[in-house]
Structures are given as structure tokens and as C-alpha cells.
Amino acid sequence: MTVVSETLTDNIAWRSLSETGAQPRLSVLIPTFRDDPSALLKALDERGVEAEVILLDDGGGDAALVERMAKRIETMTLPARLVVLSSNEGRAKGRNRLARHARGGHLLFLDSDMLPDPIGFLARWTALAGDDVAVAFGGFTLDQTPHRPEHDLHRAMALKSDCTSAPERAREPEKHVFTSNLLVRRDVFDTVAFDEGFAGWGWEDVEWAMRVSALYPIVHIDNSATHLGLDTAQALAAKYEQSAANFARVVQGHLEVVRNYPSYRVAKALKPLPLRPLWRPMLKSIALCEAAPTPLRALAMRLYRAALYSDAV
Structure with missing residues (x-):
């Protein structure tokens, strides 16, 4: 059995919050694997928001990228932590690990290749966390995604099935839940975590929502983020x-x-x-x-x- 070790980088705001013992309202949890989340981190760094940011490098093994991410974390206004793993754990385990580092009453899962659409994106999520919502999904778009011919197929498929409005998603609330833009109350996640039996890509978030929906209501809102990471047809x-x-x-x-x-x-x-x-x-x-x-x-x-x-x- 491989033991996965962690290396931590905390910014000044994170350490200051730790010294006071205060808890943020919202913990933003971002796993990444060989993707540079700099644009997302910059967009999230909203002043006056009761939130912290935790970034997980899931054993990507790219030392130069880790250095860039650490520098970005250190310069953020919001409390921020970078967790670097010695080897890859995968999507479900990585997100469960992120939750263990979180100090907020609500968790916001974001993929590293997302970019908020509306101004005040994080403030909206923080306000909803204040309303004590159990689970909410904000939706995603391709509004800011560059048009490239090699991504035409993925774009067409995503626009048809994934980029949907809140009322449409609410018809089948558990089906339209993705970890790309997902708010979860802490006690809900403590009760229902991601199934670590899933490996590779796909379905771990929808399966999680199936289990959660039996216990808690899933709310769908329009507080979207753009999915920048479209794939080629081969990928x-x-x-x-x-x-x-x-x-x-x-x-x-x-x-x-x-x-x-x-x-x-x-x-x-x-x-x-x-x-x-x-x-x-x-x-x-x-x-x-x-x-x-x-x-x-x-x-x-x-x-x-x-x-x-x-x-x-």
C-alpha cells in the first residue's frame, strides 16, 4: 500500500485566521492534476468575502507548476492553502482529502479549469451558505471558453446536455450535479462523502448526489462558472x-x-x-x-x- 504524503503552503491570511481561531463561512476546494488554476484563483480573490481557498495538487509531479501555484497562493488576499500530494489519489479521494483541510461551515467544490461568470460569484455562494442550504449546484457554461476547431464536438455535446438553466436542472436534481460548481454544507458532507471505490473519470459526483438526495434537498441556482477545459474528440x-x-x-x-x-x-x-x-x-x-x-x-x-x-x- 502506497502512503501518500502532503506538503503544505499557507499564505499569511491563512496563518492569521488560524491564530484567531475564527472559522470562515465558506471553504472553496479545488483539486488539480497538471492544470494551472491561476486564472481561477485570481478570479476568486474577492475582498470582504468570508471564505478560504484550498488547492490540491493531486500528485501531478510538475515541480514548476507547483512553484507557480505556491506563489499565487502566497499572494492571495483570502486565506489560502496549497496541498501537494506525493502521488495521485484520484477524483473522489482527492476531494474527500480537501474537505478534511476545510474549516468553513460550507464547502464549495470547483474544478481547476472553471472560471466564474458573474461578478460577485463567491459573494453569492457565501450568502447562500449563510442561508444554511444543504446542497446547491450553480451550473456551468461555455461563455468564456475559446472556440477551437478541435473542441467542436465536446462543445456541441456540452451545450446540449450540460449547460442548462436552474429550472431545467431542478427537474432531475441529482442527475445535474457536478463537482465543477457545487456547494455542500459541512454536516451533509460529513454524513455523505464521495465513494472512494470510483476510479478514473466519471459518475462519482452523480452517484454522490443520488445518495445525498435521499436525505437532503438539492437546490439548483444560476450562479454559473465557465468550463474552460474542453477536450478533443480523442480525449x-x-x-x-x-x-x-x-x-x-x-x-x-x-x-x-x-x-x-x-x-x-x-x-x-x-x-x-x-x-x-x-x-x-x-x-x-x-x-x-x-x-x-x-x-x-x-x-x-x-x-x-x-x-x-x-x-x-
């Missing part, structure tokens, strides 16, 4: 391939919920079709073909994902 396909085992874990634990999701229903419809090892790679080839129309590529990628998931239904 997106690789993530879906990683996520198949996680999807199987969700099916095993939450069949009554997930059976109503389109991803499950399509996977179930594809399962009986013969010669899956032959036509599944064809779907991937169409999705990766940049010469094909984007709507066709998006359809092929969704069917490819469902074909991967069909092994689990």
Missing part, C-alpha cells in the same frame, strides 16, 4: 472508455434511479444487437472524423458511449 472518447466501470458501479448501487436516464435506456437497447465488437469501433471512428458534420459526430459519440455502457446493463 473525450478516452474518458468515456474510463467511465464504463464507474457506470457499472452506479448501475449496481442505484438501478432504480439510473434506469430512467437516457444513457441507460440507450445502452439497454444496444445490448442485444449482434456483432458489437465490429460496429462499436465504427461509431468511434465517425465521432473522431473531423470532416463529418458535428451533429453526426455528436450522435456517434453518444452511441459509442452507450455501447460501452451496454456491458453493464
Whole structure:
């Protein structure tokens, strides 16, 4: 068993808060793995907000990046801490570790490739924390994401299924929960943490929301952040391939919920079709073909994902 060690960098404001024993209203928790979160940290550094920021380098092994992040943490106005891990723990374990460092009554999980959309983004979350909300998701957009041809497929898919308004998300509150912009009250997270049995990419946040929704209401608001980190078609396909085992874990634990999701229903419809090892790679080839129309590529990628998931239904 590998023992993961931590190296900590705290700024002056963090140490000052520790000396007074005061607790911030909000702890902003940001995991990163070989991504530079400088733009996000700069945008979050709002004066007069009762918040702290905790950044986790999840064993990325990039010494130059760690040095840049440490310098950014040290210059922040808000109390801030950098936690650098000796090796990678993964998405669920990393976020659980972040929560153990937090001192706030509410936790705000943000991905490192996000950028707040509205002015006063953190102040809005802090105000909602003051209202003692149990769980809330603020939504995400692509409003500030640069347009690049290699990201056309991911952009089209995200705009169709992920970039939705609060009323639309509220129809299936547990389905539209992502750790990219998620507020959780401390006692809620102490009761329901992320399942560390998930590995790789995908589904650990939705599965967490399935368990939470049985105990606490999930509120959806419009306090969005832009997702800057769109993937190429090849990278997106690789993530879906990683996520198949996680999807199987969700099916095993939450069949009554997930059976109503389109991803499950399509996977179930594809399962009986013969010669899956032959036509599944064809779907991937169409999705990766940049010469094909984007709507066709998006359809092929969704069917490819469902074909991967069909092994689990």
C-alpha cells in the first residue's frame, strides 16, 4: 500500500485566521492534476468575502507548476492553502482529502479549469451558505471558453446536455450535479462523502448526489462558472472508455434511479444487437472524423458511449 504524503503552503491570511481561531463561512476546494488554476484563483480573490481557498495538487509531479501555484497562493488576499500530494489519489479521494483541510461551515467544490461568470460569484455562494442550504449546484457554461476547431464536438455535446438553466436542472436534481460548481454544507458532507471505490473519470459526483438526495434537498441556482477545459474528440472518447466501470458501479448501487436516464435506456437497447465488437469501433471512428458534420459526430459519440455502457446493463 502506497502512503501518500502532503506538503503544505499557507499564505499569511491563512496563518492569521488560524491564530484567531475564527472559522470562515465558506471553504472553496479545488483539486488539480497538471492544470494551472491561476486564472481561477485570481478570479476568486474577492475582498470582504468570508471564505478560504484550498488547492490540491493531486500528485501531478510538475515541480514548476507547483512553484507557480505556491506563489499565487502566497499572494492571495483570502486565506489560502496549497496541498501537494506525493502521488495521485484520484477524483473522489482527492476531494474527500480537501474537505478534511476545510474549516468553513460550507464547502464549495470547483474544478481547476472553471472560471466564474458573474461578478460577485463567491459573494453569492457565501450568502447562500449563510442561508444554511444543504446542497446547491450553480451550473456551468461555455461563455468564456475559446472556440477551437478541435473542441467542436465536446462543445456541441456540452451545450446540449450540460449547460442548462436552474429550472431545467431542478427537474432531475441529482442527475445535474457536478463537482465543477457545487456547494455542500459541512454536516451533509460529513454524513455523505464521495465513494472512494470510483476510479478514473466519471459518475462519482452523480452517484454522490443520488445518495445525498435521499436525505437532503438539492437546490439548483444560476450562479454559473465557465468550463474552460474542453477536450478533443480523442480525449473525450478516452474518458468515456474510463467511465464504463464507474457506470457499472452506479448501475449496481442505484438501478432504480439510473434506469430512467437516457444513457441507460440507450445502452439497454444496444445490448442485444449482434456483432458489437465490429460496429462499436465504427461509431468511434465517425465521432473522431473531423470532416463529418458535428451533429453526426455528436450522435456517434453518444452511441459509442452507450455501447460501452451496454456491458453493464
